[in-house]
Amino acid sequence: MNIKHRILTLCIVLCSSMVLFGQQVTDLRLNEMLVVNDSNYVDEYGRHVPWIEIFNTSYNQVNIAGCYLTDDTTGLSKGDASRWYRIPTTDPTTWIPQRSSKVFFLDNSPLYGTYHTNIDPNTSSTHYIALINSNGKTLIDMFVYPEALLTSTQSFGCYDDGISTKVENGKKVKNMGMLPYATPGSVNKVQMGATKSEHLQKSDPHGIGLAVISISVVFAALIMIFIMLKIFGYTATRKDRKAKKEQVADTVAATSTVKVAANEVGPTGEELAAITMALHLFFNSQHDEESEVITIDMPSKHYSPWAQKNLLMKKVIRRR
Amino acid sequence: MKEFFIEGLQQFFNYSGFANCEWGNLIMIVVGLIFITLAITKEYEPMLLIPIGFGIILGNIPFTDGLQVGVYENGSVLNYLYFGVLKGVYPPLIFLGIGAMTDFSALISNPKLILIGAAAQCGIFAAYAASLALGFTPMEAGAIGIIGGADGPTAIFISSKLAPSLMGAIAISAYSYMALVPVIQPPIMRLLTTPKERLIRMRPPRAVSHREKVMFPLLCILLTAFLVPTGLPLLGMLFFGNLLKESSVTKRLANTASNALIDIVTILIGLTVGCSTQASTFLKVESILIFVLGAFSFVIATACGVLFVKLFNLFLKEGNKINPLIGNSGVSAVPDSARVSNVEGLKYDKTNFLLMHAMGPNVAGVIGSAVAAGILLSFLY
Numbered sequence: 001m002n003i004k005h006r007i008l009t010l011c012i013v014l015c016s017s018m019v020l021f022g023q024q025v026t027d028l029r030l031n032e033m034l035v036v037n038d039s040n041y042v043d044e045y046g047r048h049v050p051w052i053e054i055f056n057t058s059y060n061q062v063n064i065a066g067c068y069l070t071d072d073t074t075g076l077s078k079g080d081a082s083r084w085y086r087i088p089t090t091d092p093t094t095w096i097p098q099r100s101s102k103v104f105f106l107d108n109s110p111l112y113g114t115y116h117t118n119i120d121p122n123t124s125s126t127h128y129i130a131l132i133n134s135n136g137k138t139l140i141d142m143f144v145y146p147e148a149l150l151t152s153t154q155s156f157g158c159y160d161d162g163i164s165t166k167v168e169n170g171k172k173v174k175n176m177g178m179l180p181y182a183t184p185g186s187v188n189k190v191q192m193g194a195t196k197s198e199h200l201q202k203s204d205p206h207g208i209g210l211a212v213i214s215i216s217v218v219f220a221a222l223i224m225i226f227i228m229l230k231i232f233g234y235t236a237t238r239k240d241r242k243a244k245k246e247q248v249a250d251t252v253a254a255t256s257t258v259k260v261a262a263n264e265v266g267p268t269g270e271e272l273a274a275i276t277m278a279l280h281l282f283f284n285s286q287h288d289e290e291s292e293v294i295t296i297d298m299p300s301k302h303y304s305p306w307a308q309k310n311l312l313m314k315k316v317i318r319r320r
Numbered sequence: 321m322k323e324f325f326i327e328g329l330q331q332f333f334n335y336s337g338f339a340n341c342e343w344g345n346l347i348m349i350v351v352g353l354i355f356i357t358l359a360i361t362k363e364y365e366p367m368l369l370i371p372i373g374f375g376i377i378l379g380n381i382p383f384t385d386g387l388q389v390g391v392y393e394n395g396s397v398l399n400y401l402y403f404g405v406l407k408g409v410y411p412p413l414i415f416l417g418i419g420a421m422t423d424f425s426a427l428i429s430n431p432k433l434i435l436i437g438a439a440a441q442c443g444i445f446a447a448y449a450a451s452l453a454l455g456f457t458p459m460e461a462g463a464i465g466i467i468g469g470a471d472g473p474t475a476i477f478i479s480s481k482l483a484p485s486l487m488g489a490i491a492i493s494a495y496s497y498m499a500l501v502p503v504i505q506p507p508i509m510r511l512l513t514t515p516k517e518r519l520i521r522m523r524p525p526r527a528v529s530h531r532e533k534v535m536f537p538l539l540c541i542l543l544t545a546f547l548v549p550t551g552l553p554l555l556g557m558l559f560f561g562n563l564l565k566e567s568s569v570t571k572r573l574a575n576t577a578s579n580a581l582i583d584i585v586t587i588l589i590g591l592t593v594g595c596s597t598q599a600s601t602f603l604k605v606e607s608i609l610i611f612v613l614g615a616f617s618f619v620i621a622t623a624c625g626v627l628f629v630k631l632f633n634l635f636l637k638e639g640n641k642i643n644p645l646i647g648n649s650g651v652s653a654v655p656d657s658a659r660v661s662n663v664e665g666l667k668y669d670k671t672n673f674l675l676m677h678a679m680g681p682n683v684a685g686v687i688g689s690a691v692a693a694g695i696l697l698s699f700l701y
Binding site for chain 2: 196197200201205206207208210211213214215217218219220221222223224225226228229230232233236237
């Protein structure tokens, strides 16, 4: 395998691994958390316990089974997962659909079920929850919460689902804070306003604005292709044009040479005509006389599937 | 024993189509039969009208609910096949086949023809405005407007996203008008052109190199998809199919896409779209309005194409002028509208063949309608 092939194979492998990676647990984000749960979400035992929400930011379903949740990332580089909560791999409900979330209870009761972890933020010495990949070495997301959350009845999380930072005026700023509503298991950004279509109906009731914009965009797209094709055409025909120019120049040069030559030493037009006529008569007189016997040369047999005998015959069925 | 016998027969009768039949079903079955008759006797788009017509008959055979046989019943065979329509799977596959069949040489050799394809998309947005005026919601209006693109797969793709409840009527309307291209377009073309204009002879197209043909789909997808990413499924498949054809090293793939694959998908899309026109969901005033609006958008699209050529000719030198009879080909009914241009051109000059010239705007129409669909999706979806 030469070097070019190696590079190509490497690129293909990298691209495919990126695609695979794009549909995996790395798309998960810790999205919202509530510690003082007095009257909010209840678990299957009817208890109000702290919870954290994991959001799938991708447009594919992702299986969270095998990943770890912890409030202490010591041993992350060594893959030491002995103290972390491992999400069971045997539960089929661990698949998170696209742009959806799952709620895990931080109740330090891992034996209560898949969604009950060994974490309790009220007794934890750290103020973060980490989501770690099943290999025990890759940190997927870390959710750092303020100390105030331990006493607040509001939840803390991302204003836009799964987006913990955003860029404002060229600077990276936090996109997290105390949320007005606790929304376990559903999106944080509650849509209160009109939909895209309703908004459009209000702002452009006759559809003229949309028509003008759309036609402009269609024209813009096709004009871009038009320009591209023009450049194409110009480049493609450049050689032809050059060749044509050279040919014309050659012809002009040749004609002028002949003219010059004719003016200097050559015969006149009448003389040339006389010479041509003489040659014509001479060659015609040399013509032989035909024997007037027609000979027919039969062509050799050409192959044709139409002439194949076995194709024209009906096959006889053999009895066994 | 006698009672059991009578009860059994009665029960059997109650399950039969005769007991559940309504006038709507019969009307739709007649419509299906008309489609099949038109396809066989008049040869109006037989590849589409026969599957659709038969689908209409299948979809309107009355049955008792819950037997898992209807197209709208979860778990039925037809429902599984309808999934491809509902989720917009089939239209991009058809575009793949179209791409593998289409020769863009006419367009590459005479790029100005591409602008006719853009002008003809006006029909889409005129129908959108008209639909809004008639009380349809913006999403429904967008789905109805796309009929003006004269592109069945695009119409299905957009209606599956924007107005799934109207998909049957929109698809039937789009395919019907596509089949009626030779009937609808010529009168508009004659009305908007002068006898002198119809005699314009266009310069023969130059030969297009292999490199140009290969570069065309690659550059086109980059230009159009960056501008309208929502059109990616349609545009991506169209240009991918074309690359398979023009690269000349994937002949087998191009052959499959342009023959077996497109045939299979055409059968499935035609049949299931036909099935979706159950009388209970199809026979409504809305459907009639959709048909009227579809015709309107088609007329506007044709007229805009022709008028644009006339306008364009004002800026072109003598010898470079375009015959306005190819303006109708801006709609993406490939190759029917190009054929109509050729037939009309030959009526006025028996040696003026416009087919190759008309193929330029015709394929530009395919690109234009896919771009327009992408724009509608980005605004409304």
